[in-house]
Amino acid sequence: MSAKLKDRIATFVIIAFSALIIALLVGMLGYILVKGISHIDWHFLTAEPETIKAGGGIGPELFNSVYLLILTLIITIPLGIGAGIYMAEYAKEGRITVSIRLVVEVLSSFPSIVVGLFGLLVLVNTFNFGFSVLSGALVLTIFNMPLMVRVTEQAFRNVPREQKEAGLAMGLSRWKIITSILLPVALPAIITGTILAAGRIFGEAAALLFTAGLTTPKLDFTDWNPTSLHSPINPLRPAETLSVHIWKVNSEGLSPDAAEIAAGSSAVLVLMVLIFNLLARWAGRLLYRKFTSIK
Amino acid sequence: MKANHETPPFMKANQETPLLFRKHRAEEWIGRIYTTFCVALLIVIIVSIVYFVASKGVSTFAVNGVSLSGFLFGQNWQPDSDKFGALPFIFGSFVTSLLAAVIASPLSVCAALFMTEITPNWGKKVLQPVVELLAGIPSVVYGFIGLSVLVPFLRSVFPGQGIGVAAGSIVLSIMILPTITSIATDALASLPRNLKEASYGLGATRWQTISGVVIPTVLPSILTGVVLGMARAFGEALAVQMVIGNAPHIPSSLFESASTLTSVITLNMSNTVMGSVQNNALWSMALILLLMTFVFVLVVRLLERRTKI
């Protein structure tokens, strides 16, 4: 076989495989959206799920997913950014920094189910938080923190070194430089990273099976007392999220329209992820302009 | 000019307040304490995860007296008759993640080559977002599609029920495709230009350049991506559990129901009583997952060291 022919075949294979990947994504998205979107209406998005009858919705699950995401971000963002700043600005190159980097790497590689089990043992049982939004949020924090640390560290390292020097030479404290000079420049990248991470949190299920639970108490959206069991914002109530719901419906769903519900839920989940992706791109560009130029 | 220890006349600012309460010193302390606390928290988390999972996992052998070799190599998982052989699950995990890597690697490398060597422009605009989106799709959605599209398809083409190692591996391969692709792409994009130009200059075709110069140079990086992908596949729970069938034995074919470590934990953890032997055996499996994470990280580190030289 001549070299030219080989080259042609190889090029063809590469292009064919790449096309296959694109087709896979298009096919999967198309399948979910076509099957799911027809099922999505206001009733589906707001109604309670049904166990045996048809016509159940995903209202509480959707609310739980969003609530859990917000709670997780509230906990993760300050901690993750703090640790990221330590890595970028305070850590001296040496054995300790190398080990912390290893910790971050290992932590982000732990299977989510193992982290979920840890949450079950420590948060649900030992700390007695029970199957709850709080347990779920804390477990998701464990997941999300390494990601936030990396994003923050990278964002700070990308700020030109001269910015820091200028601050130092003006006699600013390191902390003042970090918060007032470097952070505004690094923030767009951090926000983009956070939104992408939020997409991941939104889709996570394995860790939540054992922490946030598989059930939701009947929610009363007029009750905003955080200690009441039926209050949507009670952090100590169990909360089945949308992702967990998809899993549950697929593996033990009894209602006659289980397949449609799974498709509709998947469509909602995928749409949310798509929105997070677009938002991240858009926000990154917009914020960069806003933070670095006109005040 | 003589040395004296009076306050210099022009060194103003911050001088009136006592040393300890100077604003910038206080800020310095706040920053240091806060960020150190955050990092310390990371370390506390990882230490407690390892400690708790390990102590639970070890108790199967230390407290309940199950033999380690019986656990690792026993083929029978019959908790009711005190048989705790986890080999079917260990086998299932390794086979599915290996197969997933085998399927995904060529696809990923081709995608990476497409984006860097064939049409960077098109690649960046179309394939890159596609790969990013693939990475963003939640695992339960992969499981759902696997269950409602892939499994019926396999059932109609191959013998068996469609569920099994084949279905699990294919679903996993799509899930780890973005991991391998993005690492391979980064490695290919960082290749010095003159490396390829030298090869083209000698009259080599594109494929000769790719196979002769490009791939050998970035092989360690590609392997890093493959290992990271395998690590993800090994730890993935729900997507696999939904399509693999969950039968507790070593399958005799790719199209026969099987189980992985993660799938058996997922299904049984809530059905067993904390502290029972069966429950502890599940923790031992979690410990295996944990140890494998360390192995994967170690292998990645070794590969990265090779990349640097």
Next chain:
Amino acid sequence: MTDILRTEELKIYYGQNEAVKGVDLTFTENSVTALIGPSGCGKSTFLRALNRMNDEIPGSRMTGNIWIDGKNINAPDTDVTVLRQNIGMVWQRPNPFYKSIYANIAFGPKYHGVRNKAELDNIVEDSLRKAALWDEVKDRLHTSALSLSGGQQQRLCIARALSVQPKILLLDEPASALDPVSTAKIEETILQLKEQLCIVIVTHNMQQAARISGHTAYFYMGRLVEYDKTEKIFTNPSDPMTQEYISGRFG
């Protein structure tokens, strides 16, 4: 003229490498001193020692004394932050903060406790006037500092340094990245600032040193070879090495 800054046997090491090998120099109030010499001669390192910026470079070490107003600032108990508040610095590449023009200048005074808006406005105007930038930017104080040209950015950096009213200003090749017109403006600014400040400038440009400085110090291989009135250095240097460098440069 009063002495304001004096170094004594100043030695600076990067790891094992001795970059500055014992330099004694005195700087007076209201003067411009140029530090010249070939690349790597230690002049920038010496400059960065004066506000302890070398502390930020891992592995750097300094021995000897730096007297400022009767206090040795190369002592462990020196509060570097306070020291730097009183010594301004401008680099080769302009590095304005990624903020508005106004915010760049007001940042330092705000940090030091100036809260009054009118007072801040005054400081901003005053600093920009001193740096000869006011007329060019007074109508767009709240636009991004990055929208300015390179030369304007550099003058903004000078204004930023002046905003906290330092007595000493360190300039590290402030004009070497700029076009001739901007360079001329910067030089003009320096000559005006001389009335109030002790300015130390590192430069590669001989004409520039001759134009703006009262005294010149010639560094070579980490040593101070010759220090004298600029006129003397450029017309009749005592050391043949200085002669060679200067004439070589003039070509």
